[in-house]
Amino acid sequence: MHVHRFERLWLVGALTLIVLFIGTVTYGAVGAGYGMVDDTGGEVDPTNTTESENFRSPGVYNGSESDHYDVYIEAKQFLFVPGTSDPVRVPANSTVTFHVTSTDVMHGFEVVGTNINTMAVPGQVATVTVEFDEPDEYGLVCNEYCGNGHHDMEGSLEVVPPAQFNESGVN
Amino acid sequence: MAHPHRSETPQRYEKEETQLKDRLAFIDRYPNAARVTRLSLGVSFTALTIGAVLGIVQALHRTNVFRGLISSGDYYSVLTGHGVLLALFFTIFFLTGIFTWGTSRSLGRELPSPRFSLAWFLLMLSGAVMTSVAIFGGLVGQIPFSADVLYTFYAPLQAHPLFYAGLAAWLVGTWLAGADWIRTYYHWRQDNPDERIPLQMFMIMTTMLMWYIATLGVAVEVLVFLLPLSLGLIESVDPLLTRTLFWFFGHPVVYFWLMPAYFAWYTILPKLSGGRLFSDPLARVVFILFLLLSTPVGFHHQYADPGVPEGFKFIAMTNTMFLLLPSFLTAFTVVASMEYGARQRGGSGYLGWLKALPWGNPAFAGCALAGMMFAAGGFSGIINAGMNINSLIHNTLWVPGHFHLTVGTASALTMMAISYWLYPQITGKRLQFYGVAQIQPYVWFIGMGLMSNAMHRAGLAGVPRRTAEPQYTQFDFAPVLGSMSEMRLQIAIGGTLLTLGALMFVFVMAGTWMAERGRGRLRVDSHLPEPISGATDSPRVLDNVKLWFVIAVVLVAIAYGFPIYSMVADGVFNPASAPFPV
Numbered sequence: 001m002h003v004h005r006f007e008r009l010w011l012v013g014a015l016t017l018i019v020l021f022i023g024t025v026t027y028g029a030v031g032a033g034y035g036m037v038d039d040t041g042g043e044v045d046p047t048n049t050t051e052s053e054n055f056r057s058p059g060v061y062n063g064s065e066s067d068h069y070d071v072y073i074e075a076k077q078f079l080f081v082p083g084t085s086d087p088v089r090v091p092a093n094s095t096v097t098f099h100v101t102s103t104d105v106m107h108g109f110e111v112v113g114t115n116i117n118t119m120a121v122p123g124q125v126a127t128v129t130v131e132f133d134e135p136d137e138y139g140l141v142c143n144e145y146c147g148n149g150h151h152d153m154e155g156s157l158e159v160v161p162p163a164q165f166n167e168s169g170v171n
Numbered sequence: 172m173a174h175p176h177r178s179e180t181p182q183r184y185e186k187e188e189t190q191l192k193d194r195l196a197f198i199d200r201y202p203n204a205a206r207v208t209r210l211s212l213g214v215s216f217t218a219l220t221i222g223a224v225l226g227i228v229q230a231l232h233r234t235n236v237f238r239g240l241i242s243s244g245d246y247y248s249v250l251t252g253h254g255v256l257l258a259l260f261f262t263i264f265f266l267t268g269i270f271t272w273g274t275s276r277s278l279g280r281e282l283p284s285p286r287f288s289l290a291w292f293l294l295m296l297s298g299a300v301m302t303s304v305a306i307f308g309g310l311v312g313q314i315p316f317s318a319d320v321l322y323t324f325y326a327p328l329q330a331h332p333l334f335y336a337g338l339a340a341w342l343v344g345t346w347l348a349g350a351d352w353i354r355t356y357y358h359w360r361q362d363n364p365d366e367r368i369p370l371q372m373f374m375i376m377t378t379m380l381m382w383y384i385a386t387l388g389v390a391v392e393v394l395v396f397l398l399p400l401s402l403g404l405i406e407s408v409d410p411l412l413t414r415t416l417f418w419f420f421g422h423p424v425v426y427f428w429l430m431p432a433y434f435a436w437y438t439i440l441p442k443l444s445g446g447r448l449f450s451d452p453l454a455r456v457v458f459i460l461f462l463l464l465s466t467p468v469g470f471h472h473q474y475a476d477p478g479v480p481e482g483f484k485f486i487a488m489t490n491t492m493f494l495l496l497p498s499f500l501t502a503f504t505v506v507a508s509m510e511y512g513a514r515q516r517g518g519s520g521y522l523g524w525l526k527a528l529p530w531g532n533p534a535f536a537g538c539a540l541a542g543m544m545f546a547a548g549g550f551s552g553i554i555n556a557g558m559n560i561n562s563l564i565h566n567t568l569w570v571p572g573h574f575h576l577t578v579g580t581a582s583a584l585t586m587m588a589i590s591y592w593l594y595p596q597i598t599g600k601r602l603q604f605y606g607v608a609q610i611q612p613y614v615w616f617i618g619m620g621l622m623s624n625a626m627h628r629a630g631l632a633g634v635p636r637r638t639a640e641p642q643y644t645q646f647d648f649a650p651v652l653g654s655m656s657e658m659r660l661q662i663a664i665g666g667t668l669l670t671l672g673a674l675m676f677v678f679v680m681a682g683t684w685m686a687e688r689g690r691g692r693l694r695v696d697s698h699l700p701e702p703i704s705g706a707t708d709s710p711r712v713l714d715n716v717k718l719w720f721v722i723a724v725v726l727v728a729i730a731y732g733f734p735i736y737s738m739v740a741d742g743v744f745n746p747a748s749a750p751f752p753v
């Protein structure tokens with residue numbers, strides 16, 4: 001079988017490029033420590049999320065270390081609890097783990113303009129850990145279609161100076 | 172447009188097709204195959220017309236340009252219709268059309284039984300009608316049907332049973348269609364025991380084998396879970412399991428959209444450029460790679476899913492990157508064949524040969540423009556495939572920005588372009604409104620350039636897809652590139668041009684359909700020249716389709732066996748979610 005010289009060159013070039021792509025992604029996962037959403041959050045009963053140890057009643061909690069916080073969020077048609085009626089509030093200079101689940105259908109949990117972006121799947125808990133350095137305000141948006149009020153499903157996230165956070169307390 | 176369709180002058184037509192058999196149009200040689208092809212294309216173009224009208228409704232509604240036609244609650248019935256009619260019915264009825272044509276043409280024989288062919292077509296059609304009725308029932312208050320579940324129908328959202336029953340019937344129809352083509356091949360094989368499989372037939376077989384593997388996922392999802400759920404026979408499902416079964420099918424379906432385009436780019440486009448295919452064996456290698464790698468990648472649609480271990484996402488990512496290889500090879504072959512054609516036509520220079528291509532021939536221009544947009548879509552696809560960078564754009568408007576370049580242009584525009592060449596052959600009628608056809612690919616290209624670039628950028632700003640409202644109350648989007656109002660405008664104008672482009676195409680097709688036979692020459696040259704390097708000197712193992720099929724099944728078992736086992740180990744219906752009718 002005759003393979004043209006240019007075609008052989010192209011083949012080698014394409015393979016090199018592919019290996020490079022895989023390399024950068026691997027570096028991102030292993031070297032730079034970008035943690036994917038995976039199965040570590042465990043499972044829950046969607047109609048009774050707090051029954052198992054994998055989920056707590058929605059709200060912000062002190063984490064295992066100082067400066068670490070855990071935020072438990074329920075996504076449901078068409079709200080984030082907390083997030084929609086009350087903003088999620090976390091302090092700056094902290095490491096925050098979001099635990100997100102759904103009590104009805106599929107939803108999305110996106111912190112607008114960041115790479116905090118996960119599915120909220122009934123029966124599963126998604127965990128995403130991020131560091132917040134500066135005080136700031138972010139929007140929350142549901143980015144998976146969840147019914148005819150989907151476009152109303154939004155909320156906000158406030159990263160407040162640590163002093164203010166102490167005032168409002170941890171739920 | 173310096174050299175308007177020179178390859179199609181009558182002299183050339185006569186010179187190449189000396190045998191009487193070749194001079195007859197396809198319809199005269201294979202009336203049954205021509206009829207099935209015509210019927211399939213007719214349904215395909217009807218779905219395109221409806222889908223394109225829904226497209227402009229969406230584009231104008233979600234950009235706040237014109238919201239008078241539907242309410243935001245109805246937006247999702249429209250979007251379900253757009254997704255299902257375009258991504259499933261327009262593309263796949265086109266596929267059954269062109270593959271029926273390709274089977275008969277490349278084997279040089281009729282499909283064995285007109286009744287069987289008609290049966291699978293009617294089964295597909297009735298399924299498509301049932302599903303459409305369920306979807307559009309959602310727009311009419313008095314009708315008790317609705318299926319606002321979008322074309323991904325993630326449980327526990329629940330559609331009317333008619334929606335799932337229709338999909339199932341349609342799917343079985345595609346299986347029978349594949350069986351029809353493959354048995355035609357076996358008939359041919361009996362008469363031609365030693366010949367290599369003709370290239371087009373080879374492509375059809377590998378594509379269908381991939382389809383048989385891939386549709387297993389969605390068939391189980393629909394028949395075991397969603398249809399019984401919608402009928403009330405079971406009470407709950409595991410949403411992660413059904414979603415995984417969907418994406419088992421959902422990625423390879425992408426190649427089911429693309430393969431008709433690749434089929435055209437490899438076997439028809441070189442000739443439209445005035446030359447011939449570079450290499451037949453490499454085309455075979457490419458299709459084998461698609462058969463092997465299309466399915467074990469579905470988890471790349473679930474990078475953001477909880478409950479799926481990172482290792483499986485990583486395997487899917489690696490396979491996805493290797494899946495770039497056949498597309499890179501295709502890019503090479505297509506460009507090389509076009510250059511060869513251009514030089515045959517007297518083109519010269521480093522890039523100057525581009526000018527010698529027949530840009531005024533709509534069949535050529537559409538394919539070439541589609542190929543260019545596919546390259547752009549490939550780049551945004553590499554971002555999607557990178558499992559960490561993906562979280563920047565997952566479920567944002569970037570994603571429809573990406574796939575309107577791939578399925579929405581690489582496939583769709585190629586299908587339209589090839590129809591300009593194919594439709595006269597299967598009807599025996601000269602293409603009408605040639606001038607409209609000539610500018611149509613350019614209208615599509617410009618429209619898609621506007622809409623897609625703006626969608627990509629809006630996605631980077633975090634604008635979600637599948638959303639009826641342009642903005643939210645608790646925050647504003649902060650775009651990095653451009654402004655929100657400018658992006659909305661580009662989406663609205665681009666979407667309008669696209670719908671116009673689709674309607675121009677349908678106008679040409681409808682005009683041709685209604686024209687009389689025998690008025691003027693067909694103006695198509697149906698002869699497909701042999702590749703520069705043919706199949707004869709390539710290893711025979713390439714044609715061992717059974718072997719490749721077995722390897723493909725093994726790869727799928729490796730990629731999916733353990734994850735699916737771990738999802739069902741705690742009970743097939745656990746964690747249990749009750750249905751939510753929409």
Ligand code: HEM
Nearest residue numbers: 223226227230254257258321579583636637638666669670
């Ligand atoms: C004819 C002109 C077209 C226009 C104006 C158009 C417009 C749009 C718009 C604005 C969306 C985004 C809706 C949203 O996420 O809220 C969309 C989604 C979509 N389009 Fe198109 N489109 C066109 C043609 C096509 C074609 C030819 C195809 C495929 C062959 C296609 C397949 C899809 C699919 C699969 C979706 C996603 C549906 C979903 O998210 O459930 N479109 N289209």
Ligand SMILES: [Cu+2]
Nearest residue numbers: 142144146150
């Ligand atoms: Cu939603």
Ligand SMILES: [Cu+2]
Nearest residue numbers: 422425471472
């Ligand atoms: Cu995919």
